[in-house]
Amino acid sequence: MTTTTSGTSGTSTTTLEELERRATARRDRPSYGHDALIACDRLVRIFTTDGVEVQALQGLDLLVTEGELMALVGASGSGKSTLMNILAGLDVPTAGAAKVAGCDLLAMDGKARLRYRREVVGFVWQQTARNLLPYLTAAQNVALPMQLKDGRKGGTRQKARRAEELLAMLGMSEHADRRPHQMSGGQQQRVAIAVALANNPSVLLADEPTGELDSATGEQVFAAFRRANEELGTTIVIVTHDQAVASEVRRTVAIRDGRTSSEVLRRTEVDETGQESLVAREYAMLDRAGRLQLPAEYTEALEMRHRVALELEQDHIGVWPDDKG
Numbered sequence: 001m002t003t004t005t006s007g008t009s010g011t012s013t014t015t016l017e018e019l020e021r022r023a024t025a026r027r028d029r030p031s032y033g034h035d036a037l038i039a040c041d042r043l044v045r046i047f048t049t050d051g052v053e054v055q056a057l058q059g060l061d062l063l064v065t066e067g068e069l070m071a072l073v074g075a076s077g078s079g080k081s082t083l084m085n086i087l088a089g090l091d092v093p094t095a096g097a098a099k100v101a102g103c104d105l106l107a108m109d110g111k112a113r114l115r116y117r118r119e120v121v122g123f124v125w126q127q128t129a130r131n132l133l134p135y136l137t138a139a140q141n142v143a144l145p146m147q148l149k150d151g152r153k154g155g156t157r158q159k160a161r162r163a164e165e166l167l168a169m170l171g172m173s174e175h176a177d178r179r180p181h182q183m184s185g186g187q188q189q190r191v192a193i194a195v196a197l198a199n200n201p202s203v204l205l206a207d208e209p210t211g212e213l214d215s216a217t218g219e220q221v222f223a224a225f226r227r228a229n230e231e232l233g234t235t236i237v238i239v240t241h242d243q244a245v246a247s248e249v250r251r252t253v254a255i256r257d258g259r260t261s262s263e264v265l266r267r268t269e270v271d272e273t274g275q276e277s278l279v280a281r282e283y284a285m286l287d288r289a290g291r292l293q294l295p296a297e298y299t300e301a302l303e304m305r306h307r308v309a310l311e312l313e314q315d316h317i318g319v320w321p322d323d324k325g
């Protein structure tokens with residue numbers, strides 16, 4: 001038996017067996033994000049204040065692979081901090097699914113959530129004061145998460161050694177005995193990274209970690225994130241407005257109106273003279289329902305409004321302005 005399907009690109013003929021084969025292949029496909037370390041699937045977060053609803057996340061999809069160092073960008077109010085709070089285990093989404101390192105963020109009870117925040121994720125916040133305890137030295141701040149994890153169980157020397165190693169990796173050995181007020185903002189952020197890495201988390205989350213710093217200091221802090229990623233293999237997600245940070249990572253994902261809207265990928269190319277250069281390319285996001293957000297400057301340039309015509313070609317899909325008036 002054959003069936004005829006028609007689309008904007010014309011007509012084609014498909015056998016019933018072919019349709020069955022496609023349906024089976026679809027059923028046997030691995031689940032969305034099955035091999036990602038972070039998988040957000042149609043995440044929704046609605047806040048209700050004084051009877052007014054704000055949809056901070058409106059079906060956000062995001063996959064992050066183990067070992068990635070990536071940036072999240074977006075205008076103020078686009079939902080970046082809401083997403084980070086969910087990934088940090090501090091907030092729970094209204095709907096959708098979110099998994100980090102095998103932990104289901106919607107299903108965790110209080111105990112599992114505490115363990116998640118202590119062992120699976122580490123975070124660095126924009127406000128330097130929020131990251132460190134003011135009355136502890138840098139080394140004591142780094143040792144604290146290990147003590148909280150193990151209770152009073154020994155290993156004090158081991159913890160002190162790990163704190164020393166982390167501070168050395170981030171170029172902060174000389175400041176190990178200083179308290180936060182005796183360090184600059186950039187130095188405090190580097191210690192904060194060491195604190196966040198203390199329990200060897202799978203993921204390090206940072207919300208505007210260079211936001212309060214001048215650009216030279218911001219660069220040093222970003223270099224510390226890069227070192228943590230390269231030397232420890234920690235997966236790192238940084239929310240940033242800092243163009244220097246956003247353009248130095250391999251992947252920058254943009255959030256618009258509570259959804260991921262576009263993504264810039266960068267890769268190193270070597271020309272025939274052996275000269276290396278970083279090539280960046282911007283991609284639009286295609287969600288699982290097939291929805292695509294076209295950049296406003298493209299649609300405005302061609303006066304595309306409610307309706308567009310599509311054409312399937314061998315290797316691309318053409319999008320045309322509606323010519324039916």
Ligand SMILES: Nc1ncnc2c1ncn2[C@@H]1O[C@H](COP(=O)(O)OP(=O)(O)OP(=O)(O)O)[C@@H](O)[C@H]1O
Nearest residue numbers: 047049054056074075076077078079080081082083
């Ligand atoms: N606790 C809350 N209660 C009510 N509304 C909230 C709450 N948190 C965030 N929102 C709203 O959700 C939307 C997204 O906010 P969010 O802080 O995630 O944006 P953002 O992209 O991080 O912005 P910024 O770059 O300014 O930090 C905004 O409209 C904000 O007002």
